[in-house]
Amino acid sequence: MLKKKSGSKIVAFLFLLLMAIIWIFPLLYTVFSSFKPEEDIQTKGFTFLPIHWVMVNYQEVLFHNTSAPLAKWFMNSVIIAVSQTLLVLVIVSLAAFGYTRLKFKGKNALFLFLMATMMFPSVVNLIPLYKIIDSLGWVNSYLAAIVPGAVGVFNIFLVRQFMTGIPKEFDESAKVDGASDFQIFIKIILPLIKPVLTVVALFTFTGAWNDFLWPSIVFNDVDKMPITPGLQLLQGMYAMDVGHALAAALIALLPTFLLYLFTQKYFVESLSLSSGVKG
Amino acid sequence: MKKRLSAILSLLLVFGLIFALSGCSSSSSSSTSNSKEIVFWNPFTGPDGKNMQNMIDAYNKTKPEYKVKNISLKEADMYAKIPTVVNSGKNIPDLTIVHAERIKQFVAQGMLTPYDGYLSDFPEIKAENYIKAGWDIGDLDGKRYSVPLDVHSYVMYYNKKLVEKYAPHALDDNIVTFDEIRAAGEQSMKDGIRPITLSWMKPIFLSIYNQMGGDITSDGEKPTLYTDTAVKAMEFIKSFVDDKLTNKDGEDATQLFKSGKVIFEPEGIWMQNTMNEVKNLDWGLTNFPQISTDKVVNWSSSHQFVLFNSKARDKKKTEGVVKFIDWVRQNSIYWAEAGQNPAALATLENDKYQSLPQSFLIKDPNEQKTLKIFDYKYNGYVADEIDKIGFDSIFGKIKIEDALKKSQKTIEDKIAQDSHK
Amino acid sequence: MMNTQLNEVTVSPTLVKKPVKKRHWNLSPYLYIGPHLILFLIFFLAPTIYGIYISFTNWDLVNKADFVGLANYKEILFNHESTFYDQLHTGLFNTFKFVLFTVPACVVVPLLLAAGLHAKPVGKNIFQALFYAPTLISVSAVMIIWSMLFNVTYGPITSYFHTETNWVGVQPYAWITLVIVTVWWCIGGNMVIYQAALNGISKDLYEAASIDGAGSIQKFFKITLPSMKNQLLYRIVITTVAQFNVYGQPLMLTKGGPTSTTTVLLMYIRGNAFGTGQSIAGIASAMAVILGLCIMVVAAIQFFFLRERN
Numbered sequence A: 001m002l003k004k005k006s007g008s009k010i011v012a013f014l015f016l017l018l019m020a021i022i023w024i025f026p027l028l029y030t031v032f033s034s035f036k037p038e039e040d041i042q043t044k045g046f047t048f049l050p051i052h053w054v055m056v057n058y059q060e061v062l063f064h065n066t067s068a069p070l071a072k073w074f075m076n077s078v079i080i081a082v083s084q085t086l087l088v089l090v091i092v093s094l095a096a097f098g099y100t101r102l103k104f105k106g107k108n109a110l111f112l113f114l115m116a117t118m119m120f121p122s123v124v125n126l127i128p129l130y131k132i133i134d135s136l137g138w139v140n141s142y143l144a145a146i147v148p149g150a151v152g153v154f155n156i157f158l159v160r161q162f163m164t165g166i167p168k169e170f171d172e173s174a175k176v177d178g179a180s181d182f183q184i185f186i187k188i189i190l191p192l193i194k195p196v197l198t199v200v201a202l203f204t205f206t207g208a209w210n211d212f213l214w215p216s217i218v219f220n221d222v223d224k225m226p227i228t229p230g231l232q233l234l235q236g237m238y239a240m241d242v243g244h245a246l247a248a249a250l251i252a253l254l255p256t257f258l259l260y261l262f263t264q265k266y267f268v269e270s271l272s273l274s275s276g277v278k279g
Numbered sequence B: 001m002k003k004r005l006s007a008i009l010s011l012l013l014v015f016g017l018i019f020a021l022s023g024c025s026s027s028s029s030s031s032t033s034n035s036k037e038i039v040f041w042n043p044f045t046g047p048d049g050k051n052m053q054n055m056i057d058a059y060n061k062t063k064p065e066y067k068v069k070n071i072s073l074k075e076a077d078m079y080a081k082i083p084t085v086v087n088s089g090k091n092i093p094d095l096t097i098v099h100a101e102r103i104k105q106f107v108a109q110g111m112l113t114p115y116d117g118y119l120s121d122f123p124e125i126k127a128e129n130y131i132k133a134g135w136d137i138g139d140l141d142g143k144r145y146s147v148p149l150d151v152h153s154y155v156m157y158y159n160k161k162l163v164e165k166y167a168p169h170a171l172d173d174n175i176v177t178f179d180e181i182r183a184a185g186e187q188s189m190k191d192g193i194r195p196i197t198l199s200w201m202k203p204i205f206l207s208i209y210n211q212m213g214g215d216i217t218s219d220g221e222k223p224t225l226y227t228d229t230a231v232k233a234m235e236f237i238k239s240f241v242d243d244k245l246t247n248k249d250g251e252d253a254t255q256l257f258k259s260g261k262v263i264f265e266p267e268g269i270w271m272q273n274t275m276n277e278v279k280n281l282d283w284g285l286t287n288f289p290q291i292s293t294d295k296v297v298n299w300s301s302s303h304q305f306v307l308f309n310s311k312a313r314d315k316k317k318t319e320g321v322v323k324f325i326d327w328v329r330q331n332s333i334y335w336a337e338a339g340q341n342p343a344a345l346a347t348l349e350n351d352k353y354q355s356l357p358q359s360f361l362i363k364d365p366n367e368q369k370t371l372k373i374f375d376y377k378y379n380g381y382v383a384d385e386i387d388k389i390g391f392d393s394i395f396g397k398i399k400i401e402d403a404l405k406k407s408q409k410t411i412e413d414k415i416a417q418d419s420h421k
Numbered sequence C: 001m002m003n004t005q006l007n008e009v010t011v012s013p014t015l016v017k018k019p020v021k022k023r024h025w026n027l028s029p030y031l032y033i034g035p036h037l038i039l040f041l042i043f044f045l046a047p048t049i050y051g052i053y054i055s056f057t058n059w060d061l062v063n064k065a066d067f068v069g070l071a072n073y074k075e076i077l078f079n080h081e082s083t084f085y086d087q088l089h090t091g092l093f094n095t096f097k098f099v100l101f102t103v104p105a106c107v108v109v110p111l112l113l114a115a116g117l118h119a120k121p122v123g124k125n126i127f128q129a130l131f132y133a134p135t136l137i138s139v140s141a142v143m144i145i146w147s148m149l150f151n152v153t154y155g156p157i158t159s160y161f162h163t164e165t166n167w168v169g170v171q172p173y174a175w176i177t178l179v180i181v182t183v184w185w186c187i188g189g190n191m192v193i194y195q196a197a198l199n200g201i202s203k204d205l206y207e208a209a210s211i212d213g214a215g216s217i218q219k220f221f222k223i224t225l226p227s228m229k230n231q232l233l234y235r236i237v238i239t240t241v242a243q244f245n246v247y248g249q250p251l252m253l254t255k256g257g258p259t260s261t262t263t264v265l266l267m268y269i270r271g272n273a274f275g276t277g278q279s280i281a282g283i284a285s286a287m288a289v290i291l292g293l294c295i296m297v298v299a300a301i302q303f304f305f306l307r308e309r310n
Helices: A002-033 A038-043 A056-064 A070-101 A107-117 A122-135 A142-146 A154-164 A168-176 A181-192 A194-210 A213-218 A227-232 A242-268 B002-026 B046-061 B075-088 B100-108 B132-137 B160-166 B178-191 B201-211 B228-242 B253-258 B269-275 B315-330 B345-349 B351-355 B357-363 B365-369 B379-394 B400-416 C002-011 C018-054 C071-078 C083-118 C124-136 C139-150 C156-161 C173-199 C203-211 C216-227 C229-244 C248-254 C265-274 C281-306
Strands: B037-042 B067-072 B095-099 B146-159 B194-196 B262-268 B283-286 B298-306 B371-373
Touching: A002 A242, A002 C083, A002 C124, A002 C139, A038 A242, A038 B253, A056 A242, A070 A142, A070 A154, A070 A181, A070 A194, A070 A227, A070 C018, A107 A154, A107 C018, A122 A213, A122 B075, A122 C018, A122 C265, A122 C281, A142 A213, A154 A194, A154 C229, A168 A181, A181 A194, A181 C018, A194 A227, A194 A242, A194 C124, A194 C173, A213 A227, A213 B075, A227 A242, A242 C124, A242 C139, B037 B315, B046 B067, B046 B269, B046 B315, B075 B095, B075 C265, B095 B100, B095 B315, B100 B132, B100 B146, B100 B298, B100 B379, B132 B146, B132 B298, B132 B371, B146 B160, B146 B201, B146 B269, B146 B357, B146 B371, B160 B178, B160 B262, B160 B283, B178 B194, B178 B262, B201 B228, B201 B262, B201 B298, B201 B379, B228 B379, B228 B400, B253 B262, B253 B269, B262 B269, B269 B283, B269 B357, B283 B357, B345 B351, B345 B357, B351 B357, B357 B365, B365 B371, B379 B400, B400 C083, C018 C281, C071 C083, C071 C281, C083 C124, C083 C173, C083 C229, C083 C265, C083 C281, C124 C173, C139 C156, C139 C173, C139 C248, C173 C229, C173 C248, C203 C216, C216 C229, C229 C281, C265 C281
Parallel strands: B037 B067, B037 B095, B194 B262, B298 B371
Antiparallel strands: B095 B298, B146 B262, B146 B283, B146 B298
């Protein structure tokens, strides 16, 4: 038994190693290139490691651009991403519970309708959505960036999938004890779907953090922009400054990467929803 | 029940927090309502943006009644936002920089407020004080719809050392002809040095097309892209590819020039900051290459100040805007430092400007005549098409006639959709 | 459904209060799905309906929209001479191609990676973070990175393989580059979901199978895959929808070329709505509606064939 286990571990390791080498190459190249002076990147031909190691790209992105309020952008992103994540977690878990555990007329038809309409490319509603935001007076405010992003149905679908895996017996026994739907929701269901909620939180936060099309449309003030569209402003109109762009991308990447590292263990670790395990 | 209450309370807290956040920003959500501030939209991101910011800072230091707030957006975003914002009637910028070629379109759509009526207090904002090519743009339907900030041209950079070696006399008259480039190429290619590289097809094609006598429209309404002359122009460019005298498919023209492997590179005057990144590159600036010295054409565009219709901008504020524009007219050296050619002729009095490479286009009145702005009403559609088929045509991926024919049709079809004709 | 509730009321003797609460039963589901529905209505459904309305108009985004009925649809669906007909067909064709090329890889590769990680080899956490990291990079940065890698003058691929091909400008390489970049960038999301799903499968099942003498491969196909069916289906549909919406990669990497062979429909739509010239929003919207319908049909087909028959 042990031999078999370690055999498959070795095979897995070799396979992953091979894939990892392919995967990491562009990442390493990016990191190294962010430490190359622009002149070297563009004129010295291909080099993997920098010929000259410089910090100038990072310095210029972080400090030298007076019209680029990096700290403000960062705070904006944090506020927007955290708020949207909280909003989504609340709304999605409530809705998923409603669609899974509660009975009402047309439940499945309604859900199907929601899924179907989500298939429409969002470019269709870009301008109308702006008009609605405008009439609410939300242009240039955080709400415009936070709220529309919370309408996604696919997260509900995902949470619903996990919820349906929770045996109904748990609910039944709680009902016998006199629990209301809400109490079942809070005390039984929520704790069990923590892993999938962590996934939802991670994806939502990352999506909100990396979004740049919608924020560029709703924010007119440079100060209000989140960091991802903000960093785009550092790119000149015509020239492509590769070193700066890469340094900026790596800086913007850090928070979401840290979030991932922090939440990894919550959703990857063993969770047993199947019968036989205490809820 | 207590737990239920607390759960509901925490829910309310979350929503409350979110709505409270709106309170943080709603106070300044309508930045245009700050009546003593001119909201100024422009597409000058990146390094160019610093020069513009310097200029605005200098203006604000003069303690004007209306200060200018600089908002630089990415060009594509800015043009996408303008229709939505103007349509909504709110958050419209007080002053905007747009490219000259778009102004006819904006006027046709009824989006611009003319300057007439405000210029009487600023008599120096007049034709005599600006480059003709830039000033003429704003004259539509007998009204003045825009004032130029600059005229920026697509000319040619040259590597001084390589010119000395392979084309020592080409610059004697400051006009390099294509024949001279070819001659230089015969020698330089033996050493692996290319005589010329092609970076952006649109201005290259348009300049050559115009040199050959063609234009993108004959009457200002219909496009004329599918013509014998246009085919000739494309084939002319393609000949350099076929004769292996220029960059190959996928090679970056500017990178090659910066690596010292190219004698002549046509590019815009705005690329100077990029060229300066390379420490050992001794470069100079001259006219775009010409077929003959009889007709010299330098493709040019221009950044223009326009006023989008906005109820929030009252009479006094508009005067404040024009005051700023007049100040810019006298202080454009800031903008020249970005590698631009300010449209205000007053800049010529500045010694520093006289020493900047791009000023050769303005110092000489004959040079000024070579600046051609293609401000056809449907220029946008033409530009999109040339950008799309340009490289494919010269690298032999499509037949030139087919490409131009299709482009002509595409532009015509798009124009047909314009219901305001 | 009403009957079930009545049964529950009569069966449980402790719930004497139920008859009063029965009115709450009807209301409370809506309290749960309500918040989402309200937001959905205001910020998605209303704009989408408006957007669909635009497809029946001729609008330049600035002035009044002129109602033109089905004219836009007739133009793009039936007018063989029209540029827009051309755009729709080329765009759809290329989009379908893109979906066909990328979805299988985007579904299978992360599955293999998740399975590998599930065996808990040495360095599992490092591998995991590595495969996931690309999804965190914004699309424009990804395109810059890969443009550099494929760069003819100084890209490593050209250097190491000593070729002169312009990878992003020549077919079939252009498609290959797009697929490679897309897979590199996107598989992180699917991998995470698969990992969570794999961890949800009870170890008892595997042990029972081992006792019966099943090998790893058999276990994979007979236990792992069926247990993950729901998540797999979900990810297949999501991935398909996402790839139908592809825009950034072909725009920035291959620029829709060579000769429009990688121009996907969304590029034409955006070009018409937000191009350099005047906006042609009506046609753009009509194309978007067609695209939406295509996605719906494809997703429906996937659901039909792959769902669990209960």
